[in-house]
Amino acid sequence: MLVDSPPEARAQTVAAPPDRRVIRAAGLLVSVLVLACVAVASLVIGAKDLSLAQVWHGLFADSGSYGDVVVGERLSRTVLGLLAGAALGLSGAVLQALTRNPLADPGLLGINAGASAAVVTAVTFLGVTSLSGYVWFAFLGAAAVGALVWFLGGSRGATPVRLALAGTAISAALYGYLQAVMITDQAALGTMRFWTVGSLSSADSGTIVQVLPFFAVGTVLALALARPLNALEMGDDTARALGAHLTRTRALAMLAATVLCGAATAACGPIVFVGLMVPHVVRSFTGPDLRWILPYATVLSPVLLLGADVLGRIVARPSELQVGIVTAVLGGPVFIHLVRRRRTAQL
Amino acid sequence: MKNPAAKTPARTGRVLRTPGGLSVRVDGRTVTVVVLLLVAALAASVVLIGTGDFPIPAGDVLRTLFGAGEPGQEFIVRELRLPRVLVGLLVGASLGLGGALFQAISRNPLGSPDVLGLGQGATAGALIMIVLFSGSAAQVTFGALVGGLVTGFGIYVLAWKRGVHGYRLVLVGIGVSAIVTAVNGYLMTRADIVDASRAVVWMTGSLDGRDWDQVWPLLVLCVLLVPLCLANARGLRMTEMGDDVSYALGVRVERVRMLLLVAAVLLVAAATAAAGPVGFVALTAPQLARRLTRAPGPNLLPSLCMGAALLVTADWLSQRVFGAGRLPVGVVTGVLGGLYLLWLLVTERKAGRI
Numbered sequence: 001m002l003v004d005s006p007p008e009a010r011a012q013t014v015a016a017p018p019d020r021r022v023i024r025a026a027g028l029l030v031s032v033l034v035l036a037c038v039a040v041a042s043l044v045i046g047a048k049d050l051s052l053a054q055v056w057h058g059l060f061a062d063s064g065s066y067g068d069v070v071v072g073e074r075l076s077r078t079v080l081g082l083l084a085g086a087a088l089g090l091s092g093a094v095l096q097a098l099t100r101n102p103l104a105d106p107g108l109l110g111i112n113a114g115a116s117a118a119v120v121t122a123v124t125f126l127g128v129t130s131l132s133g134y135v136w137f138a139f140l141g142a143a144a145v146g147a148l149v150w151f152l153g154g155s156r157g158a159t160p161v162r163l164a165l166a167g168t169a170i171s172a173a174l175y176g177y178l179q180a181v182m183i184t185d186q187a188a189l190g191t192m193r194f195w196t197v198g199s200l201s202s203a204d205s206g207t208i209v210q211v212l213p214f215f216a217v218g219t220v221l222a223l224a225l226a227r228p229l230n231a232l233e234m235g236d237d238t239a240r241a242l243g244a245h246l247t248r249t250r251a252l253a254m255l256a257a258t259v260l261c262g263a264a265t266a267a268c269g270p271i272v273f274v275g276l277m278v279p280h281v282v283r284s285f286t287g288p289d290l291r292w293i294l295p296y297a298t299v300l301s302p303v304l305l306l307g308a309d310v311l312g313r314i315v316a317r318p319s320e321l322q323v324g325i326v327t328a329v330l331g332g333p334v335f336i337h338l339v340r341r342r343r344t345a346q347l
Numbered sequence: 348m349k350n351p352a353a354k355t356p357a358r359t360g361r362v363l364r365t366p367g368g369l370s371v372r373v374d375g376r377t378v379t380v381v382v383l384l385l386v387a388a389l390a391a392s393v394v395l396i397g398t399g400d401f402p403i404p405a406g407d408v409l410r411t412l413f414g415a416g417e418p419g420q421e422f423i424v425r426e427l428r429l430p431r432v433l434v435g436l437l438v439g440a441s442l443g444l445g446g447a448l449f450q451a452i453s454r455n456p457l458g459s460p461d462v463l464g465l466g467q468g469a470t471a472g473a474l475i476m477i478v479l480f481s482g483s484a485a486q487v488t489f490g491a492l493v494g495g496l497v498t499g500f501g502i503y504v505l506a507w508k509r510g511v512h513g514y515r516l517v518l519v520g521i522g523v524s525a526i527v528t529a530v531n532g533y534l535m536t537r538a539d540i541v542d543a544s545r546a547v548v549w550m551t552g553s554l555d556g557r558d559w560d561q562v563w564p565l566l567v568l569c570v571l572l573v574p575l576c577l578a579n580a581r582g583l584r585m586t587e588m589g590d591d592v593s594y595a596l597g598v599r600v601e602r603v604r605m606l607l608l609v610a611a612v613l614l615v616a617a618a619t620a621a622a623g624p625v626g627f628v629a630l631t632a633p634q635l636a637r638r639l640t641r642a643p644g645p646n647l648l649p650s651l652c653m654g655a656a657l658l659v660t661a662d663w664l665s666q667r668v669f670g671a672g673r674l675p676v677g678v679v680t681g682v683l684g685g686l687y688l689l690w691l692l693v694t695e696r697k698a699g700r701i
Binding site: 103107152166168169170172173174176177179180182183184186189190193194196197272273321322324325328329331332333335336339340 | 457461462505506508515518519521522523524525526528529530532533535536538540543544547548550551626627674675677678681682684685686688689692693
């Protein structure tokens with residue numbers, strides 16, 4: 001966008017920035033407010049709706065009453081939703097910039113499947129039952145598949161079709177393995193059929209403390225990469241001319257995306273399409289500058305994830321629909337719309 | 348996809364001409380491959396019939412099949428094992444042909460029904476029957492058939508935009524597949540553990556306990572659709588040169604494509620309904636067949652024979668390796684297919700073809 005715009009437009013961009021920056025900053029503020037509202041909704045709405053006063057009481061004057069326990073449960077769930085949502089959105093935005101590919105999404109690229117396969121292996125063959133064990137296996141699986149898809153799909157001249165196909169093919173193979181394990185081991189089936197849909201309901205404070213460091217490291221790394229990734233989006237030659245270190249940026253970006261997505265998957269199970277949808281929505285009003293896209297994605301992705309979680313609680317009352325199912329059902333049509341809108345030449 | 352025949356010297360083959368001015372080209376190597384694959388599929392079938400808790404030598408199997416066996420063996424062969432093997436052959440043939448059609452239409456070696464979400468769609472139909480209605484085997488089959496057809500239709504409609512372009516078909520299929528996978532995951536969490544176990548076995552693809560009820564509908568469908576597909580193979584081959592060239596050569600591109608796509612969806616949905624979504628046969632059979640015949644074009648008939656031979660051999664392997672009834676055939680095709688797929692991705696990438 002930037003490189004192609006005619007000189008007049010560029011001159012305008014240079015002349016206008018204060019206004020636009022103010023607008024964007026204000027938009028970010030509004031997004032934070034929206035996020036706060038959704039977080040409150042996530043505390044209030046559920047099988048038993050609470051009043052705001054009850055939530056206040058539960059948060060700041062915990063006396064162990066029934067309402068306070070419910071608030072405590074919902075609080076850890078909400079916090080996990082915030083963290084995982086931000087992680088998924090950021091990793092999606094980074095992957096899309098890294099691959100110059102509008103369809104890149106951690107789920108679509110098979111990273112989720114890698115994490116699932118590693119977790120089922122850990123549960124069945126190594127007898128790992130605690131989340132602290134899962135996290136490492138989920139990372140391992142995510143990293144291995146991330147590297148494999150990157151290698152097969154387009155270390156040289158990645159095209160969306162190649163990456164999507166490589167990811168899908170590897171996912172398909174890994175899900176075959178998952179099924180074989182689940183057929184032979186009913187205990188694994190019992191665990192995995194709930195884990196593989198992606199849910200926030202298993203959250204507790206222990207889980208959050210465990211994955212928090214990974215979220216922190218990944219987020220800082222991803223946000224710090226905004227400038228070099230901006231350069232990378234203009235093409236390899238331009239980026240090199242601008243002084244960006246190509247290999248280092250790529251490797252760090254892949255690392256950030258994998259750490260974020262692996263941690264989110266380890267904590268909530270595979271959740272698709274959050275990382276795909278939010279950066280697209282964000283880009284439509286921030287433009288292609290990653291220094292704005294990344295913060296916006298960090299704030300707005302949890303809005304989507306928590307919103308989907310709340311929606312799942314409303315739709316299937318008094319039970320609930322897992323958040324991974326809601327995001328897939330919402331995100332699939334968006335993906336198809338994106339595919340249809342683009343000219344095939346761009347794909 | 349670049350033309351794989353570019354490396355091999357042009358082979359004209361024999362040409363049969365009729366007095367009316369019609370002609371058809373016959374490729375010697377392709378005919379040999381088809382015959383060999385047929386022989387292999389039938390031989391594997393005979394071995395498979397003889398395999399099980401009560402082994403029967405191949406000679407006795409053949410004698411029984413031709414109506415001269417002992418009464419005891421006759422029951423086992425005719426009522427228990429023959430229908431299972433026939434279902435295997437028909438399912439493999441349908442998947443092989445359906446896969447070849449899909450790959451030719453999407454012009455992509457990975458554009459198989461597994462990747463496009465047809466298997467997932469059929470699974471959704473079957474899961475609804477298993478989980479929500481605790482349905483009988485026949486109801487599950489019906490549900491899978493409806494699920495596969497609805498998904499195929501949906502993908503086609505969503506990918507339609509002044510014609511169906513190959514890449515759009517693949518990517519829309521991937522999107523649909525993700526949505527349906529989520530629905531399946533939800534259904535699995537709703538099930539109790541008994542239904543869930545039954546569902547997982549079904550989802551892997553199995554030939555256990557198939558009888559004549561599954562054979563007849565599949566056979567009728569194959570008898571109707573296979574000649575139709577083969578008759579349109581020439582048009583399909585023309586479309587590989589690009590839509591404009593094939594229009595100029597007199598092929599009604601969109602009509603041929605739609606007809607064959609409907610046939611492929613029907614074949615795959617019926618096969619999935621009969622045996623569950625047996626993974627990777629539809630993906631690998633056309634690729635293997637193409638490598639054996641070394642012929643350009645969709646290779647429909649060799650793919651069909653290859654699919655049948657693959658599935659029956661995989662079923663025999665699953666029985667020999669894991670013991671009868673332990674692991675369904677879908678596990679074997681899944682593992683072998685997964686490895687093959689990785690190899691395919693690496694080589695196709697090196698050749699710059701995908």
